Amino acid sequence: MNIxxxxxxxxxxxxxxxxxxxxxxxxxxxxxxxALFSSYIILRTGSIHWPQGELNVWLGMVNTFILIGSSVTMVMAWASLKLNDWGKHRLYLILTFALAGIFLVNKYIEYADHITRGEYPSHSTFVAMYFTLTGLHGLHILGGMVVMAxxxxxxxxxxxxxxxxxxNRIEYTGLYWHFVDLVWIFLFPVLYLL
Amino acid sequence: MHSEADDIKKHVRTYWMIGGALYVFTVITVAVNQIHLALPFAVTLALIVASMKGYMVASVFMHLNHEKKWIYGSLLLTVAFFIVLMSIPLFTVMDSIGTDIVQEVPAGSAHPGAGAPAH
Known part of the structure; x- marks a missing residue:
């Protein structure tokens, strides 16, 4: 039966x-x-003290560059298919997958640094929000990587x-991937800069 | 007459340009953060830049600048409910149930209730 x-x-x-x-x-x-951003606003506005400058801004910026780059390579993977260039499509899709992997490696380095300093989610409301938001985003990155693989x-x-x-399937994968990039565009200033 | 391939080739240039613009905006966001502005101003500026970046990703990479009305319709509903979600913190601040009622004590009165008018 055909769908x-x-x-x-x-x-x-x-x-x-x-x-x-x-x-x-x-x-x-x-x-x-x-819902999570809304919770973040409630917790932040309701707290007496909110830590700032706890996270590594430069690592966050590098990860932002990586995700923006992966969005460009993803849309290029789709455009190459539309131009019947299979070789370039493969190159751009593999590049997108690799950039996603590098993003997760950076995230691992960041998480490991927090854990070694004893900053578990139970450490503070800020750290709990940080792990929840970036953890959920990281799971989305992983999901995208599975589809790309x-x-x-x-x-x-x-x-x-x-x-x-x-x-069409590559286009839908791209739409999902750009959304994951879009979420990070807001997560980066909210968690790392403000 | 333009073929689809010509259109895509034109879009490819736009994709690279938007990618570059996103990098520039990211650098601007971080640079502004290093100046250490007052928090309300910093929040406003960071969210404006993030919204501009988000608009570029959605309109160009996700092709939302030329989509079908069914997609716009579903996104309009999403925006409406998203606004409700973002309003919840505001409702929380406005909600006075469970908070102490501050009663002004008239000068020279020993008891808080002594100054209340008798009806």
Whole structure:
């Protein structure tokens, strides 16, 4: 049985089902992170003392550069497919995957530094919020890497059998990845700078 | 007449330019942080720059500047509920249930209730 509207658009929405699906998923993600940001505001405005300058700004900035770079390579992976350049698509997708990996390594270094200083989530409200927000974001990075690994590895076969559907899948992966970048764009100033 | 490939090639230049702009904005955010401005000003500035960066990612990388109305519709609903979520801290501050009621004590009165008008 074939799933309908994976490539062709639905006449009522004007969209392929996957595209509307990923946007609805991202809408739910906005609410998930929104709830945590809202909690952060309540906890911060309600506290007498809020620590500042606790985190390594330079490492945070490097991670911001890495994620922005990965967003560019991700959109280039999709654009290369649209231009029928399979080689460049592979290069950009692998680069995106590698940058995501470097981001997580940096995060590991940061976490390890906190743990060795005895700064567990129970240390303070700020550290608890830091681990919750960056931990959830890190899980999203990991999820994106799993999807990218699939398209770098076993999922690439679809390019030969159903090229348009493969291009759509890369586009949806990209939409998710840009959202993960967008969340970090707000997390970085909120946690590291303010 | 433009083909889809021509359009994509034009977009590729935009992607690189937006990537560069995002790097510049990140440097500006960190540089401003090093000046150590007053907190309310620093928060406002950081959130404005972050919103500009977010807009660039959403409109160009996520192609939101030319999408179908179903996607705009679902995002409009999301924005409405997101505003409600962000308003919760404001409601919390405005909520006076459970907080002490401060009663002014008239000068020369020994008991707080002594100055209350009798009805």
């Amino acid at each position: 309908p509207y994976t490539v062709e658009v639905r006449p009522d929405t004007g969209l392929a089902n996957g595209k509307l699906g990923i946007w609805l998923f991202l809408a739910s993600e906005v609410m998930l992170f929104g 699939y398209f770098i590895g076993p999922g690439k076969k679809m390019y030969q059998t159903n090229r348009e559907q493969f291009v």
